Amino acid sequence: MTKTAEARYTWGGDEFLFVEITEGMSLESNFISNSIANALESKNLGGLVDICPANASLLIRFNPDVMNYEDLEQTVRALEHDARASARQVLETRIIEIPVWYNDPYTNETGSRFREGYHQRPDGNDLDYAAEVNGLADAAEFIKRHYESPWLVSMVGFVAGLPFLYQLVDRQHQLQVPKYLSPRTDTPALTIGHGGCFSCIYSVRGAGGYQMFGVAAAPIYDPTQNLKDFKEFMVFFKPGDIVKFTPVDEAEYRRIQKEVDGGTFVYRQAPIQFDVGAALADPEGYNKTIMEALNGI
Amino acid sequence: MGFNILEPGLSTTVQDQGRIGYYRYGIPQGGSMDQYSASLGNRLVGNTRKEAVLECTYVGPRIAMTGDVVIAVTGAPVDVFVNGESVPQYERLSLKSGDELKFGVIKGGTKYFIAVQGGIDVPAVLGSRSTYPIGSIGGVSGRAIAAGDLIPIGKKVDNGLPDMQSVPESDRPKFTPNVNVRVMLGLYDHNLSEKGLKSFLDEEWTLTPIADRMGLRYSGPGVEWKKREQPFGAGQDPSNIVDAGYAVGSIQIPGGTQPIILHRDAVSGGGYAMVATVISADMDLVARSAPGTKTRFVAVTMEEALAARREMTARDARIWS
Numbered sequence: 001m002t003k004t005a006e007a008r009y010t011w012g013g014d015e016f017l018f019v020e021i022t023e024g025m026s027l028e029s030n031f032i033s034n035s036i037a038n039a040l041e042s043k044n045l046g047g048l049v050d051i052c053p054a055n056a057s058l059l060i061r062f063n064p065d066v067m068n069y070e071d072l073e074q075t076v077r078a079l080e081h082d083a084r085a086s087a088r089q090v091l092e093t094r095i096i097e098i099p100v101w102y103n104d105p106y107t108n109e110t111g112s113r114f115r116e117g118y119h120q121r122p123d124g125n126d127l128d129y130a131a132e133v134n135g136l137a138d139a140a141e142f143i144k145r146h147y148e149s150p151w152l153v154s155m156v157g158f159v160a161g162l163p164f165l166y167q168l169v170d171r172q173h174q175l176q177v178p179k180y181l182s183p184r185t186d187t188p189a190l191t192i193g194h195g196g197c198f199s200c201i202y203s204v205r206g207a208g209g210y211q212m213f214g215v216a217a218a219p220i221y222d223p224t225q226n227l228k229d230f231k232e233f234m235v236f237f238k239p240g241d242i243v244k245f246t247p248v249d250e251a252e253y254r255r256i257q258k259e260v261d262g263g264t265f266v267y268r269q270a271p272i273q274f275d276v277g278a279a280l281a282d283p284e285g286y287n288k289t290i291m292e293a294l295n296g297i
Numbered sequence: 298m299g300f301n302i303l304e305p306g307l308s309t310t311v312q313d314q315g316r317i318g319y320y321r322y323g324i325p326q327g328g329s330m331d332q333y334s335a336s337l338g339n340r341l342v343g344n345t346r347k348e349a350v351l352e353c354t355y356v357g358p359r360i361a362m363t364g365d366v367v368i369a370v371t372g373a374p375v376d377v378f379v380n381g382e383s384v385p386q387y388e389r390l391s392l393k394s395g396d397e398l399k400f401g402v403i404k405g406g407t408k409y410f411i412a413v414q415g416g417i418d419v420p421a422v423l424g425s426r427s428t429y430p431i432g433s434i435g436g437v438s439g440r441a442i443a444a445g446d447l448i449p450i451g452k453k454v455d456n457g458l459p460d461m462q463s464v465p466e467s468d469r470p471k472f473t474p475n476v477n478v479r480v481m482l483g484l485y486d487h488n489l490s491e492k493g494l495k496s497f498l499d500e501e502w503t504l505t506p507i508a509d510r511m512g513l514r515y516s517g518p519g520v521e522w523k524k525r526e527q528p529f530g531a532g533q534d535p536s537n538i539v540d541a542g543y544a545v546g547s548i549q550i551p552g553g554t555q556p557i558i559l560h561r562d563a564v565s566g567g568g569y570a571m572v573a574t575v576i577s578a579d580m581d582l583v584a585r586s587a588p589g590t591k592t593r594f595v596a597v598t599m600e601e602a603l604a605a606r607r608e609m610t611a612r613d614a615r616i617w618s
Contacts, residue, residue: 010483012544013574014602018484025530025539052321052542054566055530059542061320064577064603065610155540157323157565160432164540171529179532179568196568197530198540203323204431223422223434234434235322 007032007080009073012059015049017072019058019080025197029056030154030166031091031276034239035083036076045075053239054155055164055198089276095150095242095293097268098201101253102143102214103127106188111212114184126211130177130194145175146192146213146245150287151199152274153241159206161221161235165199165243169283175199183209190216192245203235217248217256218265228266236267242274244291270297298364300351300413300448303397306358310510311417311436311448313349315561316425323565326545327427327435330408330510330561330584333613334372334470338412340616341369341389343458348416348451349426351442353409357400358442360411364394366450367458372409373472373585376401388463405472406585407508414458418451429562468616470581475591478558479579479605482596484547485538485570493521493553497572498596502556506588510562513583515592519554520572532568540568546575546583548594556594558583578605 008020019036021029037053040060047067052059062072108125115122121129127139136142151165158164167174179195184207187193191202193210202208203221220237222230229236248256259265270293279286312335315328329335335350351358357375370377370386377384378399384390386409392398403409419426419437428436437446486494502515522535530539536551543549543559549569550556558575560583575583576597586592597605 011481011574011599012484012571013481013546014577014599014606016544016547016574018542018544020541022528023531023539024528050318050320052565054541056539057541059320059544059566061544064606069599155566156321157542158540158567159564160322160324160429160434162323196532196537196539204433206431221432223432223439235324 009077011069014064014069015061017060017062017069017076019060019076020056021058022056025056025166027152027166027168027276027280030152031089032080032083033058035086036079037239039079039082040076043075052157054157055166091240091274091276092271093240093242093274094269094271095244095290097244097246097294099217099248099252099256100147100192100214100245101217101250102146102192102247103139104215104253106215107191107212110184110186110188113186114180118180118182118184120178120181127213130175130211130213133177134175142175143213143247146199147247149283150291151243151245153237153239153243154198156235156237156239158200159204161203161237163201163220163237163241163243165201166197167199168242168279168287177211179209180211183207187212188215190219192216217253218260218267226263227260240274242272242290244294268294268297270294298366299450301361301363302358302442302444302446302448303361304359305442305444305446306353306400307356308354309358309442310352310428310430311349311419311442312352312427313425314347316423316427316429316435319423320542320565324423324432325429325562325565327425327429328561329410331372331410331470331581333581334408335410335412336613337387337464337468337616338369338371338410339416340459341371341387341461341464342367342412342414343456344412344414344416344454346617348412348454349419350413351411351417353400353411355403355407357409357411359397359399362392362394362396362398363447364450366392367414368392368398369412370409371412371464372470373406374404375409385463387469389458405587407587408584413450415451415453418449431562470585472585472587474589476582476586477593477595478583479576479597479602480548480573480594481576481599481602482573484544484572484574486572488522488525488535488570489572490521490523496520497556498594502592502594504586504588504590504592505555508586508588510560512557512559512563513586515556515558517556520550522553536570537568538570540566542566543571544574546577546580547571548573548575560584576602576605578602578609
């Protein structure tokens, strides 16, 4: 783990402390952010309102009537020091299979309504554009690269339950696609999006600026808490979750939707230990190992 | 007993003090945009600060009472009518079953509030009755009210009605076409050039019609960013950052053109650099701005922000004593 620079501490008004671990995205920064968040959470400090770990930063809300802001900064700095000093970076987490209908008619139809003035490339769809900017042969090749490797939930937010996903491969192999030139006013619910180096799953319908590649077959946000995976909480994802996308065709998509409607759908998932060091040392080999956890489930 | 909604108005939602602590899941705090105005309404009708009210936007609802109720209308100045007769704002009103409440033209601001003795009694979700339409939770079935809704009213709070029958003029919020909004610089203000920071603080900004519970967008001369190499994962534009959490009240300037103040239903994070945050004591002031409001951003220190917050708390304590 790099122990070089310290994080940058700054205030978002009188109720928010913002801690930028690094300016750029990296797996190490994300791990430090989440370590600080977990350690701070377990302190149960009075006046601490909300802890929002993000990709390479951390946003902490506090009640300044109860908690002194300087004390809070001191506490978090100490936790940052501990997080950086910790030798072994292992996360007890889970891997989850997310069935996706890539190149589906819903996102394609929406994409076709937001071309002129919104999108970089008037011809083709977002997948064609993504393939082109990544120097890949075609949309099919891009899709393969998208589902072949696992993704880490590096942040939850934007709207209710939306996961940001960081691809667990070498930086030179990471898929990168610019966001739309101007955000769309509409995105189908459960769209698989991508902007910069991040993928996401749009938990609900709404505005969005990420390129659209497909739709997930099952919900990831369920305010009715009808499905089994949502009995405890309406939001499915947590930072640190690992996602394995699995391509499905229309028939399989419809079959899963029937299960969702009937209330019987459950996500295929397995508990795993995620070792940041091992993942960085041999991404390809390590990915195979963690994805094997889903076998037989 | 309840409110029978004959016409819903433009966008009328149930709101309270908000849903605090779920921002980490992308669920915004919500709550009445102008907390002070909503709180005055609750005070007049003998509630606690916690009861839910109806927040009206520009055009209010038309409501028939299905029982005898005590209400008050606070917030933005608007004509209020009971059975067609004009009645005052910031005053406790007793309505009988069958009475009809409706509203005329708004004369400033954008939001006014209907408080009712006992509060709006929709089910609380994650500790709050506030409506979050994008996430379909809170309020009436997770949405703005609609014609035909019968909105339940809660039991009276025990402590009865206060001596105060109306809010004195001096305690009423002001709705003015010029405001100075106090902000704390920070977050990514270092990405602005010296000239850019000067424009942000010295120029006048005008609130555009693109303003709602999520955010308020201002037009003006724009700002200049420092030239730099963008960090990995941030995106190409100098106003882009690696997606991060957004402080409530933080001000982002996508593309360097129009500043956006994120308000109570804000998205919890994203990839635009924030350069300052409205202090907690001035969030209501921002909520009272109507499109066209001339706005200046005034930089204050943390200590000044906390002093302003103490003043706000002291005023609140006096109103509720």
